[in-house]
Amino acid sequence: MLSRVAERLYWAARYLERAENTARLISVYDNLLYDLPKDLLDISWFNLIDLNSAAETYNRRYKVQNERNVVKFLVVDDDNLSSITSAINAVRENLRTTRDVIPPAAWEQVNELNIYVTKHAKDGLRRALRHEFLTEIIERSQALNGLLTGTLIRDEAWQFLKLGRNIERADMTTRILDAGAAVLENNKIFKTSNPAQLIWGNVLRSQGAYMSYRRAVKSTVRGSDVARFLLDEVLLPRSVAYCSDQIKQAATNLSQASGRKQPVKTDLPVYTIEEEDDLGADFRNYLNDLQLAIGDLHLQVCNNWFARD
Amino acid sequence: MSIKWKDYECENLYDELINSRGNPRQPAKRLATYLSKLGVDELNKRRQLADATVQDMGVSFTVYTDEGNIDRAWPFDIIPRIIPAKEWNQIALGLKQRLRALNLFINDIYHEQAIIKDGIVPSYLIENSKNFRPECVGVKPAFGVWAHICGSDLVRDGDGKMYVLEDNLRVPSGVSYMLENRAITKRVLPEVFGRENVLPVDDYPSRLFDMLAALSPRKVKQPEIVVLTPGIYNSAYFEHAFLAQQMGAELVEGSDLLVDSDDCVYMRTIRGRERVDVIYRRIDDMFIDPEVFDKDSLLGVPGLMRAWKKGNVALANAPGAGVADDKVIYAYVPKIIEYYLDEKPLIPNVPTYLCENEDDRNYVIEHIAELVVKPANESGGYGMLVGPHSTKKDQDKFVKLIKENPRNYIAQPTLALSTAPTLVGSDNPEPRHLDLRPFILQSKDLYVTTGGLTRVAMVKGSLVVNSSQGGGSKDTWIVDSEGA
Numbered sequence: 031m032l033s034r035v036a037e038r039l040y041w042a043a044r045y046l047e048r049a050e051n052t053a054r055l056i057s058v059y060d061n062l063l064y065d066l067p068k069d070l071l072d073i074s075w076f077n078l079i080d081l082n083s084a085a086e087t088y089n090r091r092y093k094v095q096n097e098r099n100v101v102k103f104l105v106v107d108d109d110n111l112s113s114i115t116s117a118i119n120a121v122r123e124n125l126r127t128t129r130d131v132i133p134p135a136a137w138e139q140v141n142e143l144n145i146y147v148t149k150h151a152k153d154g155l156r157r158a159l160r161h162e163f164l165t166e167i168i169e170r171s172q173a174l175n176g177l178l179t180g181t182l183i184r185d186e187a188w189q190f191l192k193l194g195r196n197i198e199r200a201d202m203t204t205r206i207l208d209a210g211a212a213v214l215e216n217n218k219i220f221k222t223s224n225p226a227q228l229i230w231g232n233v234l235r236s237q238g239a240y241m242s243y244r245r246a247v248k249s250t251v252r253g254s255d256v257a258r259f260l261l262d263e264v265l266l267p268r269s270v271a272y273c274s275d276q277i278k279q280a281a282t283n284l285s286q287a288s289g290r291k292q293p294v295k296t297d298l299p300v301y302t303i304e305e306e307d308d309l310g311a312d313f314r315n316y317l318n319d320l321q322l323a324i325g326d327l328h329l330q331v332c333n334n335w336f337a338r339d
Numbered sequence: 340m341s342i343k344w345k346d347y348e349c350e351n352l353y354d355e356l357i358n359s360r361g362n363p364r365q366p367a368k369r370l371a372t373y374l375s376k377l378g379v380d381e382l383n384k385r386r387q388l389a390d391a392t393v394q395d396m397g398v399s400f401t402v403y404t405d406e407g408n409i410d411r412a413w414p415f416d417i418i419p420r421i422i423p424a425k426e427w428n429q430i431a432l433g434l435k436q437r438l439r440a441l442n443l444f445i446n447d448i449y450h451e452q453a454i455i456k457d458g459i460v461p462s463y464l465i466e467n468s469k470n471f472r473p474e475c476v477g478v479k480p481a482f483g484v485w486a487h488i489c490g491s492d493l494v495r496d497g498d499g500k501m502y503v504l505e506d507n508l509r510v511p512s513g514v515s516y517m518l519e520n521r522a523i524t525k526r527v528l529p530e531v532f533g534r535e536n537v538l539p540v541d542d543y544p545s546r547l548f549d550m551l552a553a554l555s556p557r558k559v560k561q562p563e564i565v566v567l568t569p570g571i572y573n574s575a576y577f578e579h580a581f582l583a584q585q586m587g588a589e590l591v592e593g594s595d596l597l598v599d600s601d602d603c604v605y606m607r608t609i610r611g612r613e614r615v616d617v618i619y620r621r622i623d624d625m626f627i628d629p630e631v632f633d634k635d636s637l638l639g640v641p642g643l644m645r646a647w648k649k650g651n652v653a654l655a656n657a658p659g660a661g662v663a664d665d666k667v668i669y670a671y672v673p674k675i676i677e678y679y680l681d682e683k684p685l686i687p688n689v690p691t692y693l694c695e696n697e698d699d700r701n702y703v704i705e706h707i708a709e710l711v712v713k714p715a716n717e718s719g720g721y722g723m724l725v726g727p728h729s730t731k732k733d734q735d736k737f738v739k740l741i742k743e744n745p746r747n748y749i750a751q752p753t754l755a756l757s758t759a760p761t762l763v764g765s766d767n768p769e770p771r772h773l774d775l776r777p778f779i780l781q782s783k784d785l786y787v788t789t790g791g792l793t794r795v796a797m798v799k800g801s802l803v804v805n806s807s808q809g810g811g812s813k814d815t816w817i818v819d820s821e822g823a
Contacts, residue, residue, distance in 0.1 A: 032595050036609050127571055130583035130590040138395045288609045335609045
């Protein structure tokens with residue numbers, strides 16, 4: 031397989047995952063923030079910009095930090111390469127240049143997804159239509175992943191897609207956890223007496239993990255349990271541990287298939303969570319370290335397979 | 340409401356489906372009846388389905404404009420164009436004859452030049468040709484074949500006769516649209532397919548693959564075949580990706596390839612370097628190797644010509660093959676066929692005036708308002724004059740151009756291109772002019788597509804069918820009514 035093709039497949043998978051997770055991220059806040067006092071609403075929305083390390087780009091585009099601008103930035107802004115419209119467009123462009131290795135049906139599906147996003151992105155800005163729009167993005171991204179999972183031969187193309195998907199997913203899971211921790215840290219006054227339960231419940235739901243949590247953990251929704259579940263549960267497909275395992279598999283497989291001896295070091299930093307107090311500033315620093323470690327994984331992949339000698 | 344073929348206005352035209360009395364021609368009878376029974380509402384639904392399918396399939400080509408490049412959907416008309424198999428078989432023979440002769444001609448030009456020595460083709464034609472490559476003299480490509488993929492444009496004149504309008508021997512495009520058009524028609528008009536004996540077109544990619552594989556310099560079981568594209572900004576990128584995918588070949592850009600000190604071509608893969616045997620290049624000659632041609636080209640591969648000349652890699656089409664798709668050489672093709680094959684041409688040429696010859700030039704200047712004037716080396720319908728549709732100012736401009744550089748211009752009578760019923764806006768089909776581009780392959784064997792790509796001028800009365808000039812396309816049915 032051409033290095034260039036491998037690189038584009040990898041990015042196609044990353045952008046697809048990014049679009050889906052951005053939709054999930056917005057939906058956490060969309061559900062959550064109406065339970066906050068009104069004057070804190072806009073500040074809280076801006077958390078989403080901070081934890082995506084996008085404040086600089088944002089501030090160049092917008093003066094006011096409010097819900098409208100934040101959602102606009104995350105959904106339709108062309109200057110934001112990670113906005114849902116930019117990401118889906120990047121998926122299409124990357125698959126367009128690798129059409130010789132993906133099933134034709136996948137190409138049709140990404141076209142339909144791109145057409146949908148182009149037509150409906152503005153719906154994401156309107157509260158009344160936002161939920162439906164975000165759900166549609168998540169479902170259509172899942173459909174595309176499902177099609178690839180169900181039809182693609184498990185050759186190198188598949189392994190690069192798997193690498194991209196899991197590296198991005200692990201990264202986004204840390205950011206979604208950060209989104210929860212940030213709300214809790216910044217907002218001491220809630221309309222409800224038990225804000226933590228509300229917040230972490232939404233974090234779980236956004237990851238489609240609420241039912242799984244209930245069945246696996248068999249306890250009420252507690253921040254420390256939720257964080258451990260999303261970080262360490264090896265059976266949960268969106269947990270960092272699960273993604274890390276998938277990355278390891280794909281990297282090992284590719285090292286063997288391509289005869290490149292450089293093993294990818296997939297060990298990620300660990301952090302002990304025992305009680306609710308462990309989810310404060312240290313936790314957020316840890317998530318940051320985790321993101322840096324995932325960034326290092328990405329560099330290893332680039333150096334191993336995408337380099338042009 | 341339903342289509343009334345009696346109201347279809349095709350007097351003074353040769354229509355492919357409907358005769359001058361408003362009756363469907365024999366092979367189109369069932370289709371015409373079916374369409375008129377369908378009713379206008381249903382017909383419009385099918386059109387919408389076709390448009391949606393085109394979008395979903397991502398069938399597009401890129402148009403260059405001042406505002407940037409637009410990735411545009413290719414307009415598709417759902418009413419197919421029908422040609423009886425019996426007629427088509429004769430045309431296919433003629434196309435094979437033509438390509439065989441053209442390849443003998445190109446090979447001769449880069450070796451003995453017997454045809455010039457024998458006084459059939461004047462030597463100045465070659466010396467002045469923009470597409471003659473001195474770098475290719477003496478090279479011996481496999482089977483003596485230079486033009487492996489040829490797209491010849493056929494037109495039917497008012498007299499009902501088919502003519503070859505031009506041969507494209509450099510990097511002809513359009514075949515992917517032929518294949519996609521069939522796929523769309525099967526989705527949009529499935530009922531008709533059950534009843535008609537429409538000959539399939541789908542085997543083109545495997546024929547192309549076999550043709551390319553036969554060129555491999557290494558006699559290995561699985562030669563490495565790649566499609567070399569200039570990249571996503573090229574108007575035919577869709578087709579490059581499509582063909583690579585259909586053949587299971589790698590789609591490469593110049594930067595994916597390198598020529599090593601052993602003068603072999605390699606591609607950069609996740610395993611390191613891998614040897615390449617055959618390159619189906621969709622980049623023009625001038626850009627394939629900056630060491631030999633355009634020094635500033637970033638699209639090509641330095642050293643590619645070296646590797647090709649040494650016989651370490653096959654290039655399809657071979658560099659220099661374009662010497663035979665010059666529009667002036669075109670005028671000599673009937674003589675070329677007779678010279679090399681000792682056969683009469685099976686498909687006639689359109690009469691062509693060479694402005695280089697004084698008599699012809701005077702005739703062209705005098706009759707410029709009736710003629711089509713074309714530059715000898717342009718493609719895509721750029722820079723031509725359609726006399727009857729031009730202003731006095733345009734005509735004067737061309738007279739001046741011809742006088743300045745007569746060698747660069749040819750002229751042909753304006754043909755009354757045949758038409759076919761086309762749905763354009765209103766509910767009833769209207770006649771629109773069209774042509775046909777079949778594709779002919781040659782390496783070890785010869786192959787002609789079943790039909791080809793029918794291009795249609797969507798604007799009323801227009802004779803320009805090129806995609807870059809607002810043309811559309813139709814599915815082309817070769818119908819075997821006798822075998823059915």
